Amino acid sequence: MLGKKNKGISPVLAxxxxxxxxxxxxxxxxxFLTSYFGSLGHTVTRxxxxxxEEIHLDEYSISxxxxxxxxxxxxxxxxxxxxxxxxxxxxxxxxxxxDVDWTITSQVQAFTISFTYSGAIYEVTLxxxxxxxxxxxxxxxx
Numbered sequence: 001m002l003g004k005k006n007k008g009i010s011p012v013l014a015x016x017x018x019x020x021x022x023x024x025x026x027x028x029x030x031x032f033l034t035s036y037f038g039s040l041g042h043t044v045t046r047x048x049x050x051x052x053e054e055i056h057l058d059e060y061s062i063s064x065x066x067x068x069x070x071x072x073x074x075x076x077x078x079x080x081x082x083x084x085x086x087x088x089x090x091x092x093x094x095x096x097x098x099d100v101d102w103t104i105t106s107q108v109q110a111f112t113i114s115f116t117y118s119g120a121i122y123e124v125t126l127x128x129x130x131x132x133x134x135x136x137x138x139x140x141x142x
Contacts, residue, residue, distance in 0.1 A: 053077065053079060053081050053128060053130065053132050054077060054078050054079075055075055055076075055077050055081060055104060055126065055134045056075065056076050056077065057073055057074070057075060057136050058074045058075070058076060058108050059074045060072060060073045060074065060138060062138060062140050062141075064117050064140065067116060067117045068114055068115070068116060068117065069114065069115050069116070069117050069118075069122075069140065070112065070113075070114045071088075071112065071113050071114070071115075071122070071124070071138060072110050072111070072112045073110070073111050073112075073113075073124070073136070073138075074108050074109070074110055075104045075108070075109060075111055076104065076105065076106055076107060076108045076109070077104040077105065077106065078106065079106075080103055080104070080105050080106075081103070081104045081128050081132075082101075082102070082103050082128060082129045083100055083101075083102040083103070083104060083126045083127065083128055083129075084099065084100065084101070084127060084128065084129050085097070085098070085099055085100065085126075085127040086098055086100050086102075086113060086124065086125065086126050086127070087124075087125050087127075088113070088115050088122050088123070088124050088125075089122065089123040089125070090118035090119045090121065090122050090123075091118070091119060093118070095115050095116055095118050095122075096113065096115035096116075098113065102126075119140075120139060120140045120141075121137065121138070121139055121140070122137070122138045122139075122140070123135055123136070123137055123138075124136045124138055
């Protein structure tokens, strides 16, 4: 065994490799969790689907009065998108299903819906005339 050189990578290269692997795993977990849980709370959300349609939820306001929730969403899009239906789910139950005639443009516009109070977290889904679905998670803060 004398005269035989140890082969392998240097300790500095090993530490650098471990740091890079840790950073890569952290980034992958972050993107998985944000795509899985979506947008919780008051954050900007974007959905991109076929036909180049993309909707931005810039902001929203939500209030409760007499067991009725009023939700105003401030939406914009890169291209005009015609929304024909909106529905709201809470705890996997559809609490609102409504035909609408909304056109989302590049200018931020307010769109308001009202529905019966059913908890603090709502999934709002917009359906465009091209069949695209845009879902946003909305959290009621009291």
